[in-house]
Amino acid sequence: MDKTFNPENIEKARYKEWEDKGYFEASGSGDPYCILLPPPNVTGSLHMGHAFQHTIMDALTRYHRMKGDNTLWQTGTDHAGIATQMVVERQLNAEDKTRHDLGREAFVEKIWEWKAHSGGTITQQMRRLGDSCDWKREAFTMNEDLSKAVTEVFVKLHEEGLIYRGQRLVNWDPVLHTAVSDLEVLNEEEAGFMWHMRYPLADGSGEMIVATTRPETMIGDTGVAVNPEDERYKHLIGKEIKLPLTGRLIPIVGDEHADPEFGTGCVKVTPAHDFNDYEIGKRHNLPMINIFTADAKMNNEVPEKYRGLDRFEARKLIVADLEEQGVLVKVEDHKLKVPRGDRTGAVIEPYLTDQWYVKVEPLAKPAIEAVEKGDIKFVPENWNKTYYQWMYNIQDWCISRQLWWGHRIPAWYDDNGNIYVGRDEAEVRSKHGLADDVALRQDDDVLDTWFSSALWPFATMGWPEETPELNTFVPSSVLVTGFDIIFFWVARMIMMTLKFTGKIPFKEVYITGLIRDEHGDKMSKSKGNVLDPIDLIDGIELETLVEKRTAGMMQPQKAQKIAKRTRSQFPEGIASYGTDALRFTFLAMASTSRDINFDMGRVEGYRNFCNKLWNASRFVLMNTEEADTGKNGGDIELSLADKWILAKFQNTLKDFEKAVSEYRFDIAAQAVYEFTWNQFCDWYLELTKPVLNNDASSEAQKRGTRHTLVNVLEQLLRLMHPFMPFITEEIWQRVAPLTDVKDVTSIMIQQFPQQSADMLDEKALQDVEWMKSFIVGIRNIRGEMDISPNKPVPVLLKNASDEDKRRMKDCDLFLATMARLESVTVLAADEKAPASATALVGEMEVLIPMAGLIDKDAELARINKALEKIEKDYARTEGKLSNESFVSKAPEAVIAKEKAKLDEFKMQMDKLKEQQASIAAL
Template sequence: MEKTFNPSQIEQACYQHWEAKGMFAPSGHGEPYCILLPPPNVTGSLHMGHAFQHTIMDALVRYHRMKGDNTLWQCGTDHAGIATQMVVERQLNAKGQTRHDLGRDKFVERIWDWKEESGGNITQQMRRLGASADWSREVFTMDDNLSAAVQEVFIQLYDEGLIYRGKRLVNWDPVLLTAVSELEVMSEEEDGHMWHMRYPLSNSDESLIVATTRPETMLGDSAVAVHPDDERYKHMVGKTITLPLTGRQIPIIADDYVDMEFGTGCVKITPAHDFNDYEMGKRHNLPLINIFTDDAKINEQAPDAYQGLDRFEARERIVADLTDQSLLVDIKPHKLKVPRGDRTGVVIEPYLTDQWYVAVESLAKPAIEAVESGEIKFVPENWNKTYYQWMNNIQDWCISRQLWWGHRIPAWFDENGKIYVGKSEADVRAKYDLADELVLNQDEDVLDTWFSSALWPFATMGWPNDTEELRTFVPSSVLVTGFDIIFFWVARMIMMTKKFTGTIPFKEIYITGLIRDENGDKMSKSKGNVLDPIDLIDGIELDALIEKRTTGMMQPQLAEKIIKQTKAEFPKGIDAYGTDALRFTFAAMASTSRDINFDMSRVEGYRNFCNKIWNATRFVLMNTEEFDTGNTGGEKVLSPFDKWIWSRFERTVTQFEQHLGEYRFDMAAQTLYEFTWNQFCDWYLELSKSILNSENASEAEKRGTRHTLINVLEQLMRVLHPIMPFISDEIWQKIKPFSVNHTDAASIMVDEFPHFETSLIDPSAEDNIEWVKAFVMGIRNIRGEMDIAPSKRLPVLLQNLNDADVTRLAQTKEYLLMLAKLDSIEVLADGEKAPASATALVGEMEILIPMAGLIDKTAELARLQKTQERLEKDVARTQGKLNNQNFVGKAPEAVINKEKAKLADAQMQLSKIKDQKLAIENM
């Protein structure tokens, strides 16, 4: 083996071997186990959220594959209607063209060309992460077979009256000129204003004061609403006001929705431009007055003076005109949530348009029952409340988009607007028995990408055909996804799969937290805190990292801030940590928390963990590959240390499988880390030396230790493999020839997961070695506290031993002398007085190390005094920071917590130093 672990030298070659050998495909035997990959956008690249969830999915898939299950990780990408169309439109714009210059068919052809050239970036990045998805079954939501499934579902739902076309309010992007889903709308708090306007009553001197954050929408007002119990306005209900600037008469209505305590208690109602107003408008049968064009300019429904103005230009004109007419009462600063399109950044408008909808009430009922009955289980369970809340208040689903890229709606209109739905125009004519001369035009809209992805569980398995995959892998075993798409994807998959297959799409839904930066902030380009998983794997120079974080940034001040921030955080760029270290970090952080703060120091720590495993393997091979390990029948005797590590390993296997079964990846990772680093690498390797280097140990005992070294390590690699696939396979290939696991498997990933062996659990051996460890640690702690060199041989006295201590001492005395580097171990007789000593306890047994001649009392006190003074300064400085209200008020919570931890650590060290001084002074 190479002296140092270099992941870049093994990862890609290892992955290519796996894929070339077809190891990711289902085996065809065993219990079915299937995970559906939430299809990433074809335009996308791997981000930290992807890498986190893909690590979890891959760990589960690799584990079940090794357990002998018929395992499928079904992968594919989503056509991402808006995002993909924007990518190609930008390319055309750069050449001075628009999609209209090409026409619909040529434009769609251009997108397909782009997809073939550049659409596989994210799947290549998934491979870098070690994702063992069955790429031979990779699908794309615009593939012919999936498109046919989409068409089949639409037609069936329409024929059953569950899809209809209607004019309703939607989220509208005035740049993209399409309806968008709520998930594509970012609502963040911004500084704005509240305009207070006077609305005079018709034929009266009275008036009402209304407040709005969007004065331009007043042109579409249909009413003013007050609360029915508001004594201030009861006498006005039923009267009308004269709407300023328009002259229209609109009623004053009473509605419980109005909050009497907010503002003046009077609310202007614009049903065509506000979702809450829309619902109130339906209750009171108010007219829907749309004052906007599809690109957010004022239309002909408004007075001539405003027509053609952009909505924000119209705002300025309206405010000026109201001021001139003494109808503007006040303008106040106001914080408000502004909805912006996540692709364009423009303010989203509630907009009244004709769209296609799914009537979901009848579909929602069996989907709710599937979770209520326990047929589908959320993990953690509390997410089912979120699911119920949305499903029990579900609204009809807008499924149409005004785009060219996507599944075109299979509906045709005649000249009178009558709708005909079918697979093609010929199919429609035959289905509805239409005359040849009747002119039909297909709907220009496409379906929302969430509609096609709702069919993912069964469309990817060959539905509507009755396939073996459909029978085998529906329902799938678990869906791994984020809480943000429970409504948009998870619920809709349950509804659609129940409707069209009669079964559930998956048995469990594991909801992950959201990856944030170390301060708990959401990762975003504008904050300059985005981390690229591939950069963490390969490393990146500082200049390249700065360029990546600031490219395309239009605000120089923001770019400068991000440059400064990046230099402070990564003064030398980002080191190459390798895939296994990154994956182990994700697993170790996968708690049940809603938010997961990513800590770079954890990745560095787990890279050290990889190095530890590598070096341990080199030690094991040096002591086994040219020796008899007892694998071919030679007599072997297991020492107490061998029995202990086998017992601890079997417990580790059990705990790991239990944690994985409960989706506690953090606890599974901690279990592996604790055993591998602390028990095997630190303790067992050291303990094994006392056997291998002993002149008194028999060849059978040494053979037993060599046997244990190589075989525990080989099985440990198999347990580590689901989370750390590359290093485990690389090591396994090297040690397999010397282990009892003489398998023909070409890779660890298709080998068996270790079976739990009850016979190897040995509580007595565990207790005995824990006693040895406590003994050795007691000696080491005394050395550390008294600043005694690790190499100095020490005399040890023991007193207050019980029968078990006496037995254990007799069995392990030779090893204790070697492990603790002791000159002698003597037991004091009852009543014998011990000299001045440093003391440690193992249970009730006292370990005494006489201090005479071991330390210079004066020099040691001087050293401790110096350390005490430094710690006192650290404590004072940190306390000063935490008592500074300016610091506490501005610093992020994570920074404050770090300072508190630093203070607690310094105070603990200070207490220990004082205790040491007191012990030495009393000698």
């Protein structure tokens, strides 16, 4: 093995070997275990959220594969209608062309070309992360087999009356000219205004004051709502208002949506341009007047002077006209949530259009029951409430999008506007008896990408055909996903899978937290705090990182601010940490928390952990590769330390498996870390030296320790493999041939370590813990009294029980070597001890006489000098924190750092004073 661990030298080659040899494919034997990859956008690249969730999925997949399950990680990508169309349209725009110049067929062909050449970025990055999904089964939502499933579902739902075409309000992106889902709308608080206007009663008996944040929509008002219990206005219900600027008469209606406590208590109702108003309009049969075109300009429904104006230009003119006519009462500053398209940044317009819908309520009922009965379990369980909240208030689902890239809706229109739905045009003509000379045109719209994604659990398994995969892997075992798409994806998969297979799509849904930066802020390009997982794996130079974070920013000041922040945070760029360190970081942070603050310090710490494992393995190999490890027979005699580490490993294995079964990857990671670093590396490797390096040890004893060294390490590597696949494979290839393992092709296809009660030697566990306390006690005294670790010391034992004496005898080889004991004397009950430093091991006192070991006066002088320095540092820091000017101006992080320093100085002072008192008492 190389002297140092270098992940760059092993990761790509190891992964290629795994994939080429087909290790990622389901074995076909054992209990089925399946995970569905939430399909990332084909336009996407691996971000921290992906890397986090993929690490969890891969850990589960590798674990169950090693457990002997018939394991499938079904992978694939989503065609991402809007995002992909925008990518290719931007390429055309750079050539001064639009999609309309090409036409629909040629444009879609252009997208397929782009997909073939550039659409595989994220799948290559997934390989870098170690994702062991079955690439031979890679699905794409626009491939022929999935497209067939999409068409089949649409036709069947339409035949049952569960898909229909109707006019309703949708989120409309005026740049993309399409409806978008709520998930594609960003609602962020912005500074705006509230305009208060007079609406005169038609009979001239008074007026009402209404307030709005969108005065341009008033031209589309078809009513004013007041609360029917509001004493100020309930007598006006049924009367009419004369709408300013248009003169149109609109009714006053009583509706509970009007809040008497908000504003004036009077609400203008614009049903065609506000979702709440739309519901009010439906309840009171109000007209719905659309005043905008598809690109959010004023249409012919408005007075002529406003026609053709952009909505925000129209706003200025309308406000000026209201003011001129004395209708405008006042304008107030107002913070409001502005909906913007996540792709375009354009303000989303609630817009009344004809769209295709799924009638969801009949599908929702069995989906609710599946969770209520416990057939599907959410982890953590509290996400049930979110699921129920959405499902009990479910609205019909708008599934059509005004795009060219996607599954084109299988509906055709004749010249009379009749609609025919079928799997293709030939079926439509045959089914409805339409002659060839009857002109038909297919609907131009495509389906929402969430529609095809909703079929993922069964469409990827070959449905509508009856396939072995459909019978074996539906339902899948667990879905790993984020809380933000419980409704958009998880709920719809449950509804669709139950509807078309009669089975649940998955047994458990593990909801992960959201990866945030170290300050708890959401990672976003605009904040300049995004981390690229590939940069953490490979490393990146500072200026390249700065350039990457500021690329495409239109505001120079913002770019400079982000550049400054990046240089401050990463003065030397980002080091190469390797995949295993990054994966272990994610798993160690995978608790049940909703938000996870990513800590670069932990990545560095787990890179050190990889180094520790590497160096420990080199030690094992140096002591075993050219020696007898018992593989070929021979007597084996286990030392106390050997029995102890075997028992410790069994407890670790038990804790690990329990934690994984409960999706507590943080606890599982901690169990692995604690055993590897603190027990195996720091203790056991040291405890092997007294046996291996002692001429008095028998060959059976040495063989027993070597056998334990290689076999515990080999099992530990198998235990760690699901979390850290690359380093474990690399080391295992060297260690496994020295053990009893028969097949040494790859750790990936080895059996996961099995728990064995025979290895749980409780006596060995207790004896070694006693011995460790003894050794630590001696080492602590050496440290406090500044006694060289190489100087043998005499030890006196006070209050030693018979059990203590037995343990002293059984552990004498280890204690003599690791505690560097000169002699051990057991004091009688009434025997007085000389001036000594003391440590406790249970109720037994371990004493080291100080006479001749230290110079009392010199040691007190050393401590006094150190104490004097720390006291000055403490006083200086305390003074800083007492300075009001400093506290008021310094950033919170700086103040926190100074407080931490103060606590550290206090701890050091206390420790020095304890040492001072101990030595003074000698």
